[in-house]
Amino acid sequence: MPPASRRLSAASLRHADTIRFVLFEARPAGLTFPQLLRASELTPSQARAGLAHLRDTITERGWPPLIWTKKDGYRFCSDPAELQAYELVVIREKLTEIRRFISAVVAPHAALQPKGRWIRHLHTQFTSVESTLDVIAEYIDT
Known part of the structure; x- marks a missing residue:
């Protein structure tokens, strides 16, 4: 279960939704952090908060796991x-x-x-x- 402070943050929830939307649009390809920032129009700290919130809520929402690799960046993966x-x-x-x-x-x-x-x-x-x-x-x- 995510920490209460992160779970209750409306801003991190909005940032997580933005990142989720951008990553689902990029599927199956991933996005490096700079690409994620450009596509989402979030600041680095907003993107980090959104990624943290997204990781905290992925399972309860039934979304595929979020992974990061040096080659592909952030992406949803089901393999x-x-x-x-x-x-x-x-x-x-x-x-x-x-x-x-x-x-x-x-x-x-x-x-x-x-x-x-x-x-x-x-x-x-x-x-x-x-x-x-x-x-x-x-x-x-x-």
């Missing part, structure tokens, strides 16, 4: 193979982010406060997330 490839890329990015966060912040914090309840809990939770994403990435590769 299972393309969706799986996109999901794998995102999972690997998140896995890298989490690993870097653990090694650069959580582990040094744990070394400074080895008996700290908060840091032990945080380390356990992030290690669990890391393991889960790693399993998903390995499963998708097979």
Whole structure:
């Protein structure tokens, strides 16, 4: 469920509708961010708010998933193979982010406060997330 602040914003809803309309018109091709700005006549911050709102409401509205690739930009996609490839890329990015966060912040914090309840809990939770994403990435590769 989207955060209440984003869900209640009439402006982000209008921007999301504009972006949805522009992307449905461009189908099956996608639009890079600059192309999306030109086609929608939105500012960069309006487009980002609209994209965020669109991602928050896509499922409840029954629209196809919104993906972004370097080659095609933003586009709606229904092809299972393309969706799986996109999901794998995102999972690997998140896995890298989490690993870097653990090694650069959580582990040094744990070394400074080895008996700290908060840091032990945080380390356990992030290690669990890391393991889960790693399993998903390995499963998708097979």
